[in-house]
Amino acid sequence: MLSRTSNRSSTKRVRPRSANVRIRTDRMSPGLKAADQILKKNPNHGDTEAMKALILNSLGQTEEAFALAKTALKDDMKSHVCWHVYGILWRSVKNNEEAIKAYRFALKLEPDSPQVLRDLALLQIQTRDYQGYIQSRNLMLQQRSSLRLNWTALAIAHHLAEDFKSAENVLNTYEGTLKHTPSKGDIEHAEAVLYKNMIIAESGDVQRALEHLDTIYQTSPDRTAVMELRAKYLLQLDKKEEAEKAYRALLDRNAEYRAYYEGLEKALGLDKSQKQELKELYASYANKNDRIDAARRIPLDFLEGEDFKEAADSYLRAKLHKGVPSTFNNVKSLYADASKLKTIEGLVEGYQSEGVANGDATGATTKKDSFHETTLYFLAQHYNYKLSRDLKKAMQYVDKLIELSPKTYDYHMTKARVLKHSGNISEASKAMSHARELDIKDRYINTKCAKYQLRNDENADALATMSKFTRNEVVGGTLGDLTDMQSLWYLTEDGEAYARRSEYGLALKRFHTVFDIFDVWQEDQFDFHSFSLRKGQIRAYVDTLRWEDRLRSHPFYKRIAVDAIKVYLALHDRPILSQETATNGVDPTDAKAIKKAKKEAERREREDAERREAERKAAAAKKANATADGETKKPDEDPNGKKLRETKEPLAVATRFLAPLLEFGAADLEVQHLGFEVYLRKGKFFLALKSLLAAFTIAPEDPTAHAQAVRFRQACKPLDENKAVLDLASSSLPAPFNDAKADLASHNEAFVKQHADSPRHVYNYARALKALDPSSSQGQKTILEVPDRCKDVNLAQGLEGIALLRELGSEKASIQAFAKKLQDKWPAATILEREASR
Structure with missing residues (x-):
């Protein structure tokens, strides 16, 4: 800032520092x-x-x-x-x-x-x-x-x-x-020239962008970017011969990049129906070098029948002989095609049953060939995968692997995954912990172990596990360091574990922490507005700004936002849950249990206070409470989320989480369902109807939309004078919800009869029935019949049923009986008993 002399004093004006400059x-x-x-x-x-x-x-x-x-x-x-x-x-x-x-x-x-x-x-x-x-x-x-x-x-x-x-x-x-x-x-000039080319292309003048690119082709230091842009422009301009040469030149530089092959296919005018031509094209590149993987893997996407079987056999044998552990991950995307799934299963089962541990296609053997063991590992992953799941077989193969090589942690990790999918979360946690002990220096296994412990609601053990790779002397200890490092996955899993146990204060604390991290990311771009211009990184800077514009479309934001909204809806529906005793699974009518829970809460708060004081003293002694630029960390005034849990306006806070979801997830069915739930409770019927209509547009036959439509009609009954809302509903909703006088009870009964073997339809029938007749217990009775009437009910649907029965106020004995029926279908699923006893 320019200095000038004051009218009242000769003191010179001092230049204030900018907001983005920290002062020591x-x-x-x-x-x-x-x-x-x-x-x-x-x-x-x-x-x-x-x-x-x-x-x-x-x-x-x-x-x-x-x-x-x-x-x-x-x-x-x-x-x-x-x-x-x-x-x-x-x-x-x-x-x-x-x-x-x-x-x-x-x-x-x-x-x-x-x-x-x-x-x-x-x-x-x-x-x-x-x-x-x-x-x-x-x-x-x-x-x-x-x-x-x-x-x-x-x-x-x-x-x-x-x-x-x-x-x-x-x-x-x-x-x-x-x-x-x-x-x-001059890198800055080269970047500016490429940026100008980017502007020309985005303006729609691709021909001029290509001409401009040709003028800088020889001088630009970023040769790869220039070659990629040139090939892209030629393809857009339908100059296929030149585009073919351009993509072949790129493949000569990098024969493992799938996008180059896709560009070459388009340049040659080939589509997926021209299988023979495509097969010859990829064979020409595969024959150039035995180590090229993409040219051998990509044909598996379009080949069919015997051609596919032959190519898959060659590909799988080569990978399994080399002992490549990621072979299954390389091919599992093919399982979307049921015929290819069966072909791969038959091939690999055949390898396993050949009985020659070191054999190849011709029966030859080599001493150090890991073919047999890698084949077993492939089959274990194959039968654990959702599209080919047979957990009994998966466990058999895992046990064989562990018998062959008991100290290979990959096998124990796979066993933990099989146990998790069978519903035995506690044993899965133990298995993953054992895998971690086999290599205590591996950060990845340590992280997976902590994740499984959180899934088993072992929050304290998970934090101890994470402490092995964190700076534990900082303020807040391990959790403080994980927060500083913006460990989204841990904070999310930790919050979800607390939410499952109805410890809503700590759950909301974690969800708000992640919410704040996204705010920090939004704020952090401020430093790049000057930095990127000084360094001349213009294209990366523009890409960063565009990424920031869609920041809250990030999957982790959606995850914590959905979880937080559900908690706030529960706090709104049952205000008593905001009390400490109620959020720890205590019956609010049990005086002794309440008294005991209060003492436990006081003890926990006292221990937390003592722990924080000890951490504060340790941090002060080591000067760990200050950042590199001298800023002192402020103490957390609400470490257990008590203030968050006791909010008087849960729906207002829920709306803060919801707004970005609706902005970036307009085509997301779950987001629209949540929008309806929030706005209906707030009495904003136009917005609730908007979300409901969006849900019907996305999935016209969705059962949740059926239940919400019934609830919307019931909520609108007292609003007969609000003609605008009723007119919009009548003109927009599908039948029979567009008729204010329709017999929704009969429609609901017809709905459940039509979908009697679908758990989700039955659950939403019960929700709709609750809205139509709050005193009726028929919905709960129908839910209790789900294990008998729905043959294909899976574990996730069973857990949803337990949660719904609890939501509808079913007795604990009924919930446990429901869980027992499910247990017969899923004998290893200890999670059912745990959830039923909450």
């Missing part, structure tokens, strides 16, 4: 002393008050900083320094809108301030205000037109605003100012 706390004390000395002589000096506010904010005294900044503005309303600092304070609390307003006001007072302009531009791209960003970058370019990054940044602004012509013109104008041709080693 060990330098704060002299700064405060200096500010206090100035204010002693000039009590109303606004600039000094503003700088003191900035220091206080860096020390964590945010409220005092804001109060002092407002005082500074009152003392010197026309100081651009005060307004700049005020914007930085708003930026520090992530209120970007207020920060932008303050920066704009500072610019009105000091239009030539480069620091204010820079901070404003960074916030504008952070909030995706492209038009404002263009204006700011134009001004910055006018101030310093000699800097290449200012030209590039303006081009990016136009590009992201989809003004491709202006973006290209900016880059052309800068290139016209160059007095000398950049050298081949």
Whole structure:
């Protein structure tokens, strides 16, 4: 920021630091002393008050900083320094809108301030205000037109605003100012040239993009990128002969990249029906080198019948003789075709039954051939896979493997997976723990062990397992380090384990922690707005911004959001669950159990407090409570999530999790079901109907949508005067839900009769019946018959039935009887007994 002299003092204005620059706390004390000395002589000096506010904010005294900044503005309303600092304070609390307003006001007072302009531009791209960003970058370019990054940044602004012509013109104008041709080693120039090519292509002018690419073909250091783009453009322009040459050149460089083969197929005009031509094409590459895998694996996708069997036999034998443990993972995608599944199963079973451990196709043997053992390992994985599952056979093969090689941890890990799929979670956890003990230095096995322990609700043991590879001296111990390392999988699994036990406080704590990590990722892009421009990594920067725009479409966000919404719905439906005693599986009507649970909760809180105090002292002794830049970590005021659990507005918090899901998961059936559940409870019938209609569009025959439609109609009955909602429902919903006078009870009975052998349909029949007649127990009786009437009920559907019976208020004896029937179908599934006894 440019300094100028105050009207009331000769003290020079000090440049405030930008919001993205951290100030070391060990330098704060002299700064405060200096500010206090100035204010002693000039009590109303606004600039000094503003700088003191900035220091206080860096020390964590945010409220005092804001109060002092407002005082500074009152003392010197026309100081651009005060307004700049005020914007930085708003930026520090992530209120970007207020920060932008303050920066704009500072610019009105000091239009030539480069620091204010820079901070404003960074916030504008952070909030995706492209038009404002263009204006700011134009001004910055006018101030310093000699800097290449200012030209590039303006081009990016136009590009992201989809003004491709202006973006290209900016880059052309800068290139016209160059007095000398950049050298081949100028990486920044080479990247900018490729970025311009990207702009031309995205504008839709592929021919010109190709012509431009040809001019830089010999000079660009990123030869692979140029060759890939050229092949892509030629294919888009239907120049197939040239495209064929381009893709063959790429395959000469890398014959294992599937996308190159796909491009070559298109260039040759081949489709999957031309099997002989495709077979010859891939054979030509396979014959070039015995080590090329892709040319042998890809034909398995399109070959059929005897051709497939011959190719699969050759491929599998070669891999199994070499002892490649990932052979099954390489071919399991073929199992979507039932005929190929049977062919592979027959081939590998044949290898196993040949009785020649070291044999090959001709019966020859080699001493160190692991063919037999690798074949057994393949079969164990094969019968454990969901599309070819036979857990009894899988266990037999695993036991043979362990007998052959008892210290091979891969076999014990496979045994753990088989046990998990059979429902024996406790034994699966033990098996995975044994696998970990066979190689205690392997981080992957350690992680899998912790995951299985969490699935078995062994949270403390899982944390101890993870502690073997974490920094345990930091504040918060192992869990604190896992949070700092943003270990999404652990926090998610940990939260789900607590949610299963109805310990909603800790569950919500974990889910909110993951939610905050996504906020951190969103915030972290702020540093790249300057960094990427300085380093000239333009294409990667644009890709990063586009990835950030869809950040919450990440699978882990959906997972924790769905879990958190379900918890908040439970807290809304049964407010008593927000109490500590109720969230630990205690019957709220049992006074003795409540008293005992309270004592247990007090003991746990006391132990937690003692543990945190010990960790605090240890961290202070080792100076582990400070980051590399001197910032001190704040203690967690709600480590057990008590405040989260006791929220008075669970639906409002649930909506925070739901909004990104609906934005990025419009075609996701589960998301639309959750949207309906939240909005129906909030009384927002238009939004509930919108989610319901989306669900019917995605899956017209979905049983959950049936139950929700019944519930929607029942909820709308008191709203006869709300004509708009009823008219929309009548014109949009499928029959009979479009008729307000339809006999939904009869339709529900017809629905369950039509789908009597489907557990999901039966469960949703019961949900609909509960909405139609809350006093009826017929729905629960029908659920209890599911193990008898539904032959193909699987373990997951059985667990869903147990949860639904509990939700509908069934007696514990009935739930256990239901679990017992399922146990007869799944004798090893100890998880059924565990869930029924909760």
